[in-house]
Amino acid sequence: MRHSEPMRRFVRADGPEKVTGSGRYTADLTLTGQLIAKFRYAEVSHGRITKLDVSAAREVAGVLAVLTQDDVPDLRYGDAVADRTLFARDVVRFEGEVIAAVAATSAQAAQAGIDAIIVEIDELPAITDVEEALTEQSPLVHEGWADYESGWGCERNRNVASFSSISKGDAAAAMNTADHVVSSRFVADGSHALPIEPRSVVAQWEGNKVTIWTSTQVPFKARDGVCETLGLPSNRVRVIVPHLGGGFGGKCGFHFEAHIAALSRAARRPVKLVFSREEEFLAPDRRREGIVFEVTSGVMDNGDIVARTGKVVVDNGAYTADAGFFPQMASMHLAGPYKVANVHIDAHLVYTNHQPSGSVRAPTAPQACWALESHTDELAAAIGMDPVDFRLRNCVDTGDEGVVGQTYDEIGLIECIEAATGAAGYGRTELAADEAIGVAVGWWPSFPGASGAYVKLEADGSGEIITGAQECGTGSVMTLRQLAADELGMDPEDFQIVYQDTAAGPYDAGATGSQTLLNNGRAVQNASRQIAGQLRQMAADRFEASPDDIVLGDGVAMVVGTPDRSVPIAELARSSMNTELLLGHGSSAPVDTPVLRNSTCVGDMGLSAWIGPQFSCHAVRVKVDRDTGVARVVSVHAAHDSGTIINPIAARGQIEGGVVMGIGQALSEGTQYDERGAQRNAALLEYKLQTAADIPPIHTKFVEVFTNDAGPNGAKGVAEAPNVATAAAIANAISKVVGAPVRQLPMTAERVWEHSVGNGEVAS
Amino acid sequence: MSEIYELRVNGVDYPVTADANRNLSGVLRDELGLTGTKEGCDDCECGACMVLLDGQPINSCSYLAAQAQGREISTVEGLMDRDEMHPLQTNILECGGVQCGFCTPGMLMSAHALLERTPEPSLEEIKVGLSGNLCRCTGYGTIFEAVAAASKVEKVEP
Numbered sequence: 001m002r003h004s005e006p007m008r009r010f011v012r013a014d015g016p017e018k019v020t021g022s023g024r025y026t027a028d029l030t031l032t033g034q035l036i037a038k039f040r041y042a043e044v045s046h047g048r049i050t051k052l053d054v055s056a057a058r059e060v061a062g063v064l065a066v067l068t069q070d071d072v073p074d075l076r077y078g079d080a081v082a083d084r085t086l087f088a089r090d091v092v093r094f095e096g097e098v099i100a101a102v103a104a105t106s107a108q109a110a111q112a113g114i115d116a117i118i119v120e121i122d123e124l125p126a127i128t129d130v131e132e133a134l135t136e137q138s139p140l141v142h143e144g145w146a147d148y149e150s151g152w153g154c155e156r157n158r159n160v161a162s163f164s165s166i167s168k169g170d171a172a173a174a175m176n177t178a179d180h181v182v183s184s185r186f187v188a189d190g191s192h193a194l195p196i197e198p199r200s201v202v203a204q205w206e207g208n209k210v211t212i213w214t215s216t217q218v219p220f221k222a223r224d225g226v227c228e229t230l231g232l233p234s235n236r237v238r239v240i241v242p243h244l245g246g247g248f249g250g251k252c253g254f255h256f257e258a259h260i261a262a263l264s265r266a267a268r269r270p271v272k273l274v275f276s277r278e279e280e281f282l283a284p285d286r287r288r289e290g291i292v293f294e295v296t297s298g299v300m301d302n303g304d305i306v307a308r309t310g311k312v313v314v315d316n317g318a319y320t321a322d323a324g325f326f327p328q329m330a331s332m333h334l335a336g337p338y339k340v341a342n343v344h345i346d347a348h349l350v351y352t353n354h355q356p357s358g359s360v361r362a363p364t365a366p367q368a369c370w371a372l373e374s375h376t377d378e379l380a381a382a383i384g385m386d387p388v389d390f391r392l393r394n395c396v397d398t399g400d401e402g403v404v405g406q407t408y409d410e411i412g413l414i415e416c417i418e419a420a421t422g423a424a425g426y427g428r429t430e431l432a433a434d435e436a437i438g439v440a441v442g443w444w445p446s447f448p449g450a451s452g453a454y455v456k457l458e459a460d461g462s463g464e465i466i467t468g469a470q471e472c473g474t475g476s477v478m479t480l481r482q483l484a485a486d487e488l489g490m491d492p493e494d495f496q497i498v499y500q501d502t503a504a505g506p507y508d509a510g511a512t513g514s515q516t517l518l519n520n521g522r523a524v525q526n527a528s529r530q531i532a533g534q535l536r537q538m539a540a541d542r543f544e545a546s547p548d549d550i551v552l553g554d555g556v557a558m559v560v561g562t563p564d565r566s567v568p569i570a571e572l573a574r575s576s577m578n579t580e581l582l583l584g585h586g587s588s589a590p591v592d593t594p595v596l597r598n599s600t601c602v603g604d605m606g607l608s609a610w611i612g613p614q615f616s617c618h619a620v621r622v623k624v625d626r627d628t629g630v631a632r633v634v635s636v637h638a639a640h641d642s643g644t645i646i647n648p649i650a651a652r653g654q655i656e657g658g659v660v661m662g663i664g665q666a667l668s669e670g671t672q673y674d675e676r677g678a679q680r681n682a683a684l685l686e687y688k689l690q691t692a693a694d695i696p697p698i699h700t701k702f703v704e705v706f707t708n709d710a711g712p713n714g715a716k717g718v719a720e721a722p723n724v725a726t727a728a729a730i731a732n733a734i735s736k737v738v739g740a741p742v743r744q745l746p747m748t749a750e751r752v753w754e755h756s757v758g759n760g761e762v763a764s
Numbered sequence: 765m766s767e768i769y770e771l772r773v774n775g776v777d778y779p780v781t782a783d784a785n786r787n788l789s790g791v792l793r794d795e796l797g798l799t800g801t802k803e804g805c806d807d808c809e810c811g812a813c814m815v816l817l818d819g820q821p822i823n824s825c826s827y828l829a830a831q832a833q834g835r836e837i838s839t840v841e842g843l844m845d846r847d848e849m850h851p852l853q854t855n856i857l858e859c860g861g862v863q864c865g866f867c868t869p870g871m872l873m874s875a876h877a878l879l880e881r882t883p884e885p886s887l888e889e890i891k892v893g894l895s896g897n898l899c900r901c902t903g904y905g906t907i908f909e910a911v912a913a914a915s916k917v918e919k920v921e922p
Contacts, residue, residue: 011857018865019853021800021840025866028799196804196812196900197866245802245866246900277805473864473901649860656903657863684809684898692894695904 012478012650013497014243014471023243026200026215031270034202035064037263038110038273039256040100040117041283042092045353045677046127046141049090051120054100060116062109065267068100072262073231079253080162080324081150083142084285086229086258092121093141093318094355095678096282098256103263103271126353126677130315131292133159133350141318141351152324159351161316164327166335166403169342174307178298180382184375188367188745189670190290190315193360194689197245198280201260204270211238212257217247217472218510223502225254226261234502237261241500244511247472248661249360250286252512253321281682285356287671289326290315291364293371295334299379303393310334312347314364317356323349326357326364333368333724335403336376337413337443337615338394343403353677359512361658362444362720366665366727367745373440373728374741387732388421388439395441406609412641412703413615417441419639419701424619435623435634438733442724446612446710446717447513448591451520452506455484455527457582461555461570463488463495465527468508469520470500474719475650476516480524482647483712487528488535489552490569506587514717517646518612519588521712526586534582538572591709612710614717615641615703618659618725622733629753631734633663636698636726643707643716655700655722662726664690670746769833773798774842784830788822789813791829792839800840800869804898811897814870815839821877821896840869843876851917852876856910863901871897875911884915 017023054066069087076082088099102113127133127141138159142148146156155163175181202213210232216222219239226237239257256273264271275283291314298307312330316323327347335343357363380390395417396402398410417439421427426437453467465484471477477499481492498504508520536550539557543550543565551560558566576582591611621634636659645651668688672680681687706714727745735741738756767784770777773796782791787806792798792815804812806825813825816838843850852875855861862868871894878885878893885893890911891904899907 012862014865015857015862016849018862018868019840019849019857019872020844021798021869023865024799025802027803028793030794194900195864195866196810196898197802197864198804243866244864246864248900277807277809475863653860653863653902653906656905657901658903660903661900683807684805685807689898689900690904691896691898692891692904692908695891695908698903698905 012475013481014478018243025197025243025245026202026213027274029202029213029242031202031204034270034272035103035105035267036107036110037101037103037260037271038114039098040114040119041095042088042097042099042121043095044092044121044123045095046125047092047121047123049088049092049119050122051118052099053118056118057102057113057116060104060109060113062105063102063113064105064269065103065263066100066113067262067266071266073229075229076148077225077228078320079322080152080320081156082148083145084319093353096355097318098259098283101259101263103267128352128354128673128675128677130290130313130350130352133352134313134348141353160348161320161351162324162327162349164331164347166331166343166345168403168405171307171309171342171344174342175296175298175309178306179301181296181298182375182378182382183296184378186293186371186374186743188291188370190354190357191288191665191669191671192281192687193248193250193286193288195246195248195250198275198277199251199255199284200272200274201256202270202272203261203264205265209236209238210261210264211240212261213240213242214257215244215251216241216255217244217251217470218253218512219470219500219502220468220507221510222254222257226258229258230262238503241470244470244472247511249358249363249512250284252359252510253286255284277684278682281687282355282679285319285321286358286360287317287355288360289323289357289364291330291367293334293368295371295375297375297379299383301383303383303385303390305338305340305379305394307342308335308340310345312345314347314349315354315357316349316351317354318351319356321356321358323357330364330368332403333365334372336372337396337402337441339396339400340403354673355679361661362723365442365444365724366662369440369442369724370728370731370745373725374731374735377732377735378741386427388417388426391417391441404609408613409708410705411613411615412705413441415703416615416617416639416641419703420617420619420637423699423701424621424635424637426619434626434737435621436733436736437619437621438729438731438736439617439619440725440728440732442616442721442728444614444721444724445610446518446614447515448611449509449515449519450587450590451508451523452585452587453520453523453527454506455524455531455584457531457573457576459574459577461573463490464498465495465524466498466505467520467524468505469516470508470511472511474511474654475647479517479647479650480521483521483524484528487525487532488569490555514719517715518711518717521715522588523586525712526588527584530584530586531582534580535569535572538575539567542567612643612707612716614721616721616725618729620726620729620733622730622737624734624737624752626738626756629749629751629756631667631730631747631752633696633730635696638698638722639701639703640721641703641705642718642721643710644704644714645702646713646715651702651718652700654719656698658722659698659726660690660695662723663730665746666727666730667746668748767830769830771829771832771837773837774839780829782829786829788815788824788827788829788832792824798839798841802866802869804866811874812867812870814873814897816873816877819877819880821874838873840872843872851914852910855913855917856907859906859910859913861902861907861910867897867899871899871907878911879915885911
């Protein structure tokens with residue numbers, strides 16, 4: 001069934017305060033008596049702390065609190081494995097690791113306190129090469145970590161933090177039958193989420209309760225982290241997120257909320273932390289991971305892919321954060337949305353002394369898609385088939401079985417390929433010798449999860465949605481108004497939203513995994529339906545009709561087909577004060593996923609089978625200066641199956657923003673490390689984002705496939721998927737111009753030029 | 765050492781007591797309470813702190829507040845005309861050019877300066893005019909559309 005909601009102009013509810021400057025972000029808050037916090041960082045990537053003396057810092061004028069690991073409960077925490085402490089104890093494992101924290105009456109006094117801390121560290125060899133870290137001979141990043149707890153059942157084997165494999169059919173045997181076998185190796189550098197708002201945290205204690213204002217994407221997870229590390233019950237920690245200035249995954253997870261809460265408790269004053277841009281680059285445990293890929297495929301002369309083997313090595317960095325599932329995601333993306341009967345892929349997440357990796361917008365997928373789709377163009381070239389025809393032949397379609405044995409309900413990948421390549425004029429457009437159109441396909445799951453909301457109608461007929469969901473800019477929380485309005489026959493503008501406050505709304509996983517509308521949308525629908533039921537009963541009583549015959553629309557409750565038997569919803573709301581208040585509560589239970597055949601140390605996590613899988617195809621026209629290696633994107637055509645599109649403006653914004661992030665990852669964004677594991681480009685001028693001047697026209701087409709058992713009204717997620725295929729499509733265009741794939745990401749001018757030279761294509 | 769001076773912001777004269785080394789964004793935010801101006805890098809790289817000084821866009825993070833004495837400072841808080849939003853404000857919302865909103869004040873001020881000097885900018889002129897303002901959310905295209913739409917609104921005004 002194809003389904004399309006009417007397109008609506010949709011001005012976001014938080015828009016007016018964001019365009020007038022009256023909206024408050026965390027760093028905009030000032031509390032009476034507030035102190036300023038600063039951190040002392042390791043500044044070396046690997047070393048043993050031989051001396052840590054904070055006594056002089058405590059004597060600095062204006063300093064009211066100095067904390068180290070001695071001053072907080074000495075326990076390890078972590079999502080996949082409990083591998084870190086709030087402050088470093090004994091050993092530091094990356095340069096941005098926090099050793100101590102100071103709260104003082106001014107930023108200058110806080111810095112003076114930091115400078116007065118005596119730290120002596122015996123530097124150890126930094127483990128910086130992820131493939132060497134995987135070998136038997138490598139020193140360990142975490143000595144003795146077999147004793148760490150792991151909630152996800154990780155094996156804790158040498159430097160391997162987690163392992164995942166996909167095994168289907170007999171890849172080795174099938175490979176021997178192939179007419180052509182192509183092997184490729186690709187290396188993707190790490191990169192950064194890089195929200196424009198540097199993170200900020202403000203904490204204030206009143207009695208035995210603490211309120212924490214923080215720029216997090218996941219307020220409940222941040223709260224739970226505070227509770228775990230400081231030993232507090234959930235109902236004594238309230239996390240409030242003022243407006244959030246972007247996240248892209250970088251602000252997922254529990255970060256520095258407990259440090260600031262502990263400082264505030266020690267100083268008996270409110271304490272505020274605001275990161276500098278450099279700290280935002282170095283300290284969070286949410287960098288996009290570097291990955292090494294090796295992939296081999298066997299193809300027949302007729303174009304069928306018969307076998308695929310692969311090896312994935314993911315740079316975990318010093319601590320595991322939420323990266324435990326990355327091997328699973330990376331192997332799915334190296335297998336790809338293809339019909340291949342025989343597959344074997346092994347993926348390892350490996351500790352190094354780099355900044356920890358964590359979920360940044362579609363973790364592992366842009367890199368893995370870039371590697372696989374570059375490889376796919378090599379396969380097509382090996383048999384002399386057009387790469388788009390090759391994809392159309394091998395991609396999964398409705399009813400096909402994917403790599404882990406999941407059979408796909410109605411999906412729109414083939415239509416995405418046709419839409420993107422058709423609109424881009426692929427194969428029909430005369431291109432200069434220095435231009436080409438590259439094509440890539442991508443996929444990404446939708447993430448089911450528990451999520452709750454309340455809805456109420458006030459006596460004046462205005463509505464309020466109280467949700468645990470978190471808005472990070474995508475507009476997904478803003479879109480909840482539309483869902484409530486649809487259920488209640490009201491206008492979206494009739495509703496206000498109370499959100500991102502753990503003491504107000506029920507649990508939600510946060511602005512993570514493109515899950516907000518998918519899960520919280522159903523919760524809001526369920527809560528609204530309770531009120532709709534109340535309204536129908538009230539109208540039915542009034543008109544002596546059956547509740548089933550009452551329709552809600554245009555702000556009135558009406559007996560179906562009889563406009564003279566109708567009552568304004570606002571009037572029913574007013575009368576509810578004399579009967580029963582109009583209150584609804586809703587929750588979205590996680591959707592069950594089928595258990596499928598694969599093995600992984602982190603368990604199924606619901607990801608091996610993908611609920612509401614999203615598909616995409618990007619066709620990107622690129623111009624390459626072969627003399628300099630500079631590649632410029634001329635135009636992008638992106639086609640996406642994200643199910644039903646609920647909010648077209650917001651969805652378009654996700655595609656365009658994701659594509660531009662993908663252009664950055666393709667061409668300029670990559671973390672450079674020195675031999676000691678320190679970042680060499682932790683500044684915006686050196687780590688180059690795309691600017692307004694770089695932006696090509698981006699054309700978006702939604703292939704709307706109604707998806708059962710996913711989000712509201714057949715929707716899937718949309719925020720991460722556009723980030724997946726852009727770099728891959730750009731790579732395939734560059735490869736066409738210079739004659740071979742660029743095997744490193746980002747494909748900087750230097751790297752493109754080197755490949756160009758390597759193929760003898762450079763002009764003399 | 766603290767200095768005492770006046771700053772004129774959005775047509776209002778404010779007394780200021782601040783150290784001579786304070787930057788303009790810090791004084792606007794912490795001393796005058798005008799937190800609409802954001803700080804994203806403290807290094808002239810992101811444009812979130814963009815304000816107008818006598819109509820010219822500057823990165824207020826890297827401008828000494830005391831140097832702005834006697835100049836006309838314009839911030840996002842001054843864009844509205846009483847209760848009426850500026851066409852740039854309404855259009856950036858209607859076009860979907862606001863997501864997280866953190867770059868929005870600086871983006872609006874750069875766009876405002878652009879339209880003041882180039883009332884009917886081409887797409888290239890819009891791109892150049894906004895090239896000092898980083899946005900990580902939108903991909904910029906909807907912001908370009910908003911500036912173009914606002915320029916047409918301003919053109920028909922008397």
